Amino acid sequence: MRRGAGVLAVAATCALLAGAAEPEKPLGFAFVNVARSAGLDAVTVFGGKDANRYLLETTGCGAAFFDYDGDGRLDAFLMNGTTLAGFPKGQEPTHHLYRNRGDGTFEDVTRKAGLAFGGWGQGVCAGDVDNDGDSDLYVTSFGQNRFFRNRGDGTFEDATRAAGLGGLGSGGATRWGTGCAMIDYDRDGRLDIFAANYIDLDLATAPTPDSGLCRYKGVKVACGPPGLKGGKNVLYRNKGDGTFADVSEASGITKAAGTYGLGAVTLDFDDDGWTDLYVANDSNPSTLYRNKHDGTFEDVGVRSGCAFSQDGKPQAGMGLAVGDYDHNGFQDIFKTNFAGDTSTLYANTGDGHCEDRTFMGGIGLNTRWLGWGTGFLDLDNDGWLDLFLVNGHVYPEVAQIPAEAAYAQRKVVYRNRGDGRFEDVTERLGPPATTPRPGRGAAFGDFDDDGDLDVLVNNVNDVPDLYRLDSTPGAHWVAFRLTGRVSNRSAIGARVRVTAGGVTRTDEVRGGGSYASQNDLRVYFGLGPAAGVDKVEVRWPNGRVEQWAGLPAGRIHALEEGKGLAP
Amino acid sequence: MIPWLLCALLAQAAAASPPPAPDPVPAALAAARAALDAGRPQDALQKLLALGHPEDPRVAHLRGVAEYRADDYAHAIERLTPLLGAFPAGSSEAREVEQVLGLSLYLANRIPEAIPHLEHTREWAADNMELAQVLGMAYVQTAQPDRARASLARTFGVPPDSAAAHLFAAQMMIRVERDAMADEELKRAIAKDPRLPHARYLRAQAALFRGRFDDAIALLKGELEVNPASAMALYLLGDAYVRQEKWGEAIAALQRSVWINPYFSGPYVLLGRAYSARGEPGTAEPMVRRAVEMDPNNRAAHYLLAQLLQQTGRAEEARREFETAARLQGP
Numbered sequence: 001m002r003r004g005a006g007v008l009a010v011a012a013t014c015a016l017l018a019g020a021a022e023p024e025k026p027l028g029f030a031f032v033n034v035a036r037s038a039g040l041d042a043v044t045v046f047g048g049k050d051a052n053r054y055l056l057e058t059t060g061c062g063a064a065f066f067d068y069d070g071d072g073r074l075d076a077f078l079m080n081g082t083t084l085a086g087f088p089k090g091q092e093p094t095h096h097l098y099r100n101r102g103d104g105t106f107e108d109v110t111r112k113a114g115l116a117f118g119g120w121g122q123g124v125c126a127g128d129v130d131n132d133g134d135s136d137l138y139v140t141s142f143g144q145n146r147f148f149r150n151r152g153d154g155t156f157e158d159a160t161r162a163a164g165l166g167g168l169g170s171g172g173a174t175r176w177g178t179g180c181a182m183i184d185y186d187r188d189g190r191l192d193i194f195a196a197n198y199i200d201l202d203l204a205t206a207p208t209p210d211s212g213l214c215r216y217k218g219v220k221v222a223c224g225p226p227g228l229k230g231g232k233n234v235l236y237r238n239k240g241d242g243t244f245a246d247v248s249e250a251s252g253i254t255k256a257a258g259t260y261g262l263g264a265v266t267l268d269f270d271d272d273g274w275t276d277l278y279v280a281n282d283s284n285p286s287t288l289y290r291n292k293h294d295g296t297f298e299d300v301g302v303r304s305g306c307a308f309s310q311d312g313k314p315q316a317g318m319g320l321a322v323g324d325y326d327h328n329g330f331q332d333i334f335k336t337n338f339a340g341d342t343s344t345l346y347a348n349t350g351d352g353h354c355e356d357r358t359f360m361g362g363i364g365l366n367t368r369w370l371g372w373g374t375g376f377l378d379l380d381n382d383g384w385l386d387l388f389l390v391n392g393h394v395y396p397e398v399a400q401i402p403a404e405a406a407y408a409q410r411k412v413v414y415r416n417r418g419d420g421r422f423e424d425v426t427e428r429l430g431p432p433a434t435t436p437r438p439g440r441g442a443a444f445g446d447f448d449d450d451g452d453l454d455v456l457v458n459n460v461n462d463v464p465d466l467y468r469l470d471s472t473p474g475a476h477w478v479a480f481r482l483t484g485r486v487s488n489r490s491a492i493g494a495r496v497r498v499t500a501g502g503v504t505r506t507d508e509v510r511g512g513g514s515y516a517s518q519n520d521l522r523v524y525f526g527l528g529p530a531a532g533v534d535k536v537e538v539r540w541p542n543g544r545v546e547q548w549a550g551l552p553a554g555r556i557h558a559l560e561e562g563k564g565l566a567p
Numbered sequence: 568m569i570p571w572l573l574c575a576l577l578a579q580a581a582a583a584s585p586p587p588a589p590d591p592v593p594a595a596l597a598a599a600r601a602a603l604d605a606g607r608p609q610d611a612l613q614k615l616l617a618l619g620h621p622e623d624p625r626v627a628h629l630r631g632v633a634e635y636r637a638d639d640y641a642h643a644i645e646r647l648t649p650l651l652g653a654f655p656a657g658s659s660e661a662r663e664v665e666q667v668l669g670l671s672l673y674l675a676n677r678i679p680e681a682i683p684h685l686e687h688t689r690e691w692a693a694d695n696m697e698l699a700q701v702l703g704m705a706y707v708q709t710a711q712p713d714r715a716r717a718s719l720a721r722t723f724g725v726p727p728d729s730a731a732a733h734l735f736a737a738q739m740m741i742r743v744e745r746d747a748m749a750d751e752e753l754k755r756a757i758a759k760d761p762r763l764p765h766a767r768y769l770r771a772q773a774a775l776f777r778g779r780f781d782d783a784i785a786l787l788k789g790e791l792e793v794n795p796a797s798a799m800a801l802y803l804l805g806d807a808y809v810r811q812e813k814w815g816e817a818i819a820a821l822q823r824s825v826w827i828n829p830y831f832s833g834p835y836v837l838l839g840r841a842y843s844a845r846g847e848p849g850t851a852e853p854m855v856r857r858a859v860e861m862d863p864n865n866r867a868a869h870y871l872l873a874q875l876l877q878q879t880g881r882a883e884e885a886r887r888e889f890e891t892a893a894r895l896q897g898p
Contacts, residue, residue, distance in 0.1 A: 212676025217744040218708050257893065285893060302893040303886040305877060312870025312892040340776065353877050353885075359810055360844065367778040403747035 027415065027425055028380035028472040029452070033432040035466040039106045045093040046081035046440075046460045050396050053084060053208045055224040056120060056142055056201060058394045059178070059262070060372070060440025060460040062516030065447065066126040066135045068113070069154050072481075073100040074447045074520060076466070078458050079121035079139060092118040095139065100447060114155045119143050120176075123264075123441075123516030127182030127191045127490040129238060135490065138165075138193050140177025140516070145195055164243045165193070165236060173200035176231055179264030179320075181512030183275050184488045184541050185251070186295050190238040191488045194253070194511075196261030196279050197231025199224065217404065221395045225282050230259025233279065233287075235297075247295070256299045258284030258307070263320040266511040267331045268495060269306075270352055273543045275493040278306070280317030280335050306333065306346050306354035315341055319442070319515030323376030323385045324348075324506045325416055329497075331508065334363075336371025336389055336515070339405060343371055343389065345422075362421040366412055368405045370394060373442025373515040377453040381475035381526030383503060384416035390439035390457050390515070408436035411467075438462055444513075445520030451477040451554065453524060458517075476500075476527040476553040482509055485561040486542050493541035496523045500553070501530030527553050538564060592618065592625060599629050608636035624653040628660055635667045640675040643667065662691060666698075673701055678708045696722045700739075707740050712748050715740070730760035737769055746773055764794035768803065775807055783807045798828035802837070809837050809844075817841045832862035839871050848879050866895040 035041075047057020061079035068075045076098040087093065094116040098106035110116050120142035129136040134150040147165045148156040160166060167175065180195040207213050207223040214223035235253040236244035248254050258281035269276045274291040278301075281287060285307035289297035301307035309315050316338035322331050330348035337343055345361045346354035358364050373390040380386070391409035398404045411433045414422035426433050441458040448454065448468065455467040478498065482491035494509045505525050513519045527533070533551040538559055540546070546564025551557055595618040602611035611633040620626045631646035647668040654660035669684030685702045692698050699721035706715035716736035720727040723735045733756035740749035750773060756766045771786035787804040794800060801824035808817035818841050821834040839855035842848070852875050858868035873888030 212678075215676070217746070218710075285896070303889045305874060305885075305889060308870060308892065310870075311867040312895075313866070314896055342778075352882075355878070356874070360812065364810055365778050365780075367776070401747070403750075 024428065026472070027428060028382070028475070030470050031429060031433055031455075031467040032470060033435075033465050034104065034468045035464055038104060038466055039108070040076060040078070040098055040456075040464050040466055042078065042080070042096045042108065043093070043463055044078060044080050044458055044460065045083060047083060048396065049461050050399075051209070052222045052396060054201070054203060054206055055199070055222045055228070056176070056203070057084065058222060059122060059198070059516075060392075060438075061121050061458045062123045062179075062373075062441030062514070062518075063443040063456045063458040063464070064124045064126050064137070064518035065443040065445030065456060065520045066137075066518060068097065068135055068137075068150060068156075069099065070134055070152075071100075071102075073102050073449065074445045075100045076106060076443075076447070076456050077115075077124060077126075077137070077518075078456075078464050079124055079441065079516070080118055081120050081122075082118060094118045095121055095124075104448060109154070112154065114157065115148060117146065117158070122177055123179045123195070123512075124518055125180040125182050125193070125512045126518045127492050127511060127521070128488065129182065129191045129193070130242065131190065131484075131489040133489065135521075138180055138182070138195070140180050140195050142176040142201065143174055145175075145177045145180075147193070159242070162242065164245070167234075167246070173202045173229060176201050178262045179279065179512055179516045181264045181266050181277065181510070182488075182490065182492050183266045183277065183511050184493055185235070185275060185277075185291055185297070186237065187274065187487075187542050188238075188240070189484070189487055189542060190240050191490065191492060191511075192238045193236045193244065194233065194264060194266075194277055195236075196233050196264045198260055198262060198282070200229045200231050216395055216397070217401050219395070219397045219400050221397050225260045230284070231261065232256075232259070233261050233264075250296070252292075252296045252298060253289065256281075256287040256289070257302055258287050258299075258314070260284050261287070262318050263335075263512075263515045265320045265322055265513040266493060267322045267333070267508060268493070269331060269348060271330055271350070271495075273495075273539060275541065278320060278322070278333055280320050281314070282316045282318070283314055284317075285314050286317050286335065300352075304353050305356070309341070309344060310356040310358055315344060317344075318370075318372050319374040319390070320513060321374045321376045321387060322508070322510060322513065325376060325385045325387075326420060327384075327503070327505060329504070329506050331506075334374060334376065334387060336374050336391075339370040339393060340367055342367055343374070357420070360420065362417075362423060363414065365424060369409050369412055370405070371412075372440045373457065373517060375442065375444035375453070375455070375514055375519060377444055377455075377469075378477075378524065378526030379413070379415065379452070379469060379471065381452065381471055381477045381528070382418070383475075383505065383526045383528040383530075384418045386416045387412075387414040387422060388442070388444070388455055389413070390442040390455075392438040392440060392460065406436060408438045410434045410436050411439070432465070432467060437465060439465075441515045441517045443517045443519055446479065446522070446524065446556075449556065451479065451524070453520065476529070476531050477525060478527060478533050478551065478553045479522050479524045479556040480536065480538075481522045481556055481558045482538065482540075483558065483560045484540060484542075486544070487540040487561055490521055491541060491561070492521065495539040496525075497535075497537040497539075498525045498527075498533055499535040499537075500525075500527045500533045503528075503530070522556060537567065592620060592623060596625055596629055599633065603629075603633055603636060608633045612637060624650055625660070628654070628664055631671075632663065632667050635671050638674075640671040643671040644675060644677075647671065657691075662688070666692075670701065673705055678705050681705055682709065694721075696724075703736070704739060704743065707736075707743060707745055707748070710745075710748065712736065712740075712752065716752065730756045730763045730766075733759065734763060734766050734769075737766070741769060741773070749773070762793045764790070764797070766790075768794070768797065768800050771800075771803055771807075775803060775810070778810075780807050780811050784811075796827055798824045798831065798834075801827065802831070802834045805834060805837050805841075809841055812844065814841045814845045830861070832858040832865050832868060835861070836865065836868050836871055839868075839875065843871075843875055843878070848875055851875055852879075864895055866892050869895065 064077040123140040137148040149159040209220035260282040263280040277289040279287040288301035321334040333346040369391040376385040389412040457465040599611040635643040672681035703718035720732040725731040737749040737752035767790035774783035805821035835858035842851035870892040876885035
């Protein structure tokens, strides 16, 4: 009797277990927002908090992870804005440079470094423009973009005028710089500067919400960009003597099919060894500038299938991520867009075309969020690139629309399943990924040198966030800090191919990226179970290819041009 | 004074003074009104400018009307606002001033200001369906769903508390993206008449737009129970399955949609996408080409055709189709 009862009990338990949902596999990673404890505490000011008169007040600011003092640790730079009313002299918000102390905290060194500038700041990009061994900064604004030359002693000088990089726009309109990227487009070993321009805006004549002409779901909101004059992108060629030449017209940069440029990033789309550029345009077809090897570019976005949605519609492009998510050796593009639309996943087929895999890749499920900064990063170091999206609505007035996602929005995190599809794991991550924040720019970089990429987010009218990524030990990783000698010293444009455990993965050193931001210039690879790297091949920006072999995993390796082996 | 004396005095005065110059205003107003009635507001405006007398309420009134007809709402508002009360109450001029002012304010997106004038106009034009439509939309835009529904019910000739009234109100709310308000109306419509066609379809459309594919599919299946021959419901069902990559289900729904209504290009585009995704480009291409033939300005069809051509290695044809799709975006 007792025995029989026991058998029944076991059978019932088995039946219950069989009927229960299979427990989900642990994600293998988690985020912790460490911004406050790390000392990142300056508010980014940007337009009105509850209502905006002009689109100018909506776009927010970018962020950068770069090593300004050459100590090998990533420092953080956060752009700042202002308000229409402005501030009394001496009280204007400024950009902020935070020095990484190496103990998980940062020190605000903005004034010491000579970077206490403000205005309607937008984008930032970094690279060693003068090849003197330290990273310089270029920042974009509504108004004057600025070039800050790194003196190498922990300070910067505003070299905008001296470098010939002045220019505010024409007529009554003011140029509105957004995403930017350092790029050595002519392979002369010197970094040139590309900047997207959103709108040539004249606040004196631009319509305001009071006109009643501009509504979002019935609510009066800031007008544009349709109806406002689109900006033209600019390219400055580094002449090598501390000055630049404006080659925007001569290089074909101004001949893009679309306008209203926001995010910008470098990539070698066709893998020909010459760096191309991709620009996310708002309400317009995106731009893919193919480098024609003769100092000129051609916008091949439309004809390559890399410009529209799957239905052939222009989208409100904001931020960009580039990476080889499907391991076919070519750089794919991911673009964030407006609410009510999906983000876009363009798979690079390797024959000069994009294949829209938004829905096939599992990205088409999310249409609620309005995306800005984004990046490909290997969250669990399993060797497959995942995705992180920063969101936030453009209009503070959406608070009046109950069914709409709010102004502050949660992140979206997609895990790459390795079979061509992504899975939204945001809810499984919980806070801080699910905590609503008014996000805009985001920089991706390994600030704590632990082998995974953390995310620095610049919020609107709020303090920044620093999402420290904690990956579960077990999976291996390797990273590379590249130094060019003949090529530009930052090695922007270099392609790195890593073979480990029989799998080859490809990535690049990129200028710009995300939304108006600069990511870590070091290149990171998750290796999964492979404890070492069989072969690393670097194609430097000048085309030279070198190899290294037998490098251990779990380290950041310094690779210098000319020190590797010929293939 | 006795009457015969008054008449005599008047006759004497008339004989003593020169004949008055004819008033040019009525004739010019008649000419301007004729130009307006003939659909030439600019012509009417020129005639009124040539006439002068801008301060004359009769001239200002017609100029305001002409400016409204010429889509110059700001000037129409400026012209007509001071004329409120300038004409006898109930006169045709007073009514036209108030009506055109209300419409101009509405079209200038000054909707809360427009509503009182449109409501006054409704008092003497209760059966005017255009007015009821504009007033209904004004109520929608100012988040007054019950008033909106009552006004729109007049437009569509249904009882204001009927399920149909809720449906029409929802449809008009969707047109101006008041999705949450529309969804409430649709729920009330279904509650009042569970077999009302089109209500679940509209809810499904919103669910699909929001990426709630399972909800959309459930609603569309419900729609097909009450409206089984709805080609649009089948098309939308196919769309939802395409987004879920359930190619077999998508093809079945879309094929049924095409059999019911072969004259709409939408299902052919999605059939092309579904067959392409299933690795059947040979079946996909004719579907998409048919969509292009039926609707040469269908951007999505050209774009999908370009993608198919690209996948099958016809790069030059693909480039042309991509460029056609881009051209169809407009300037």
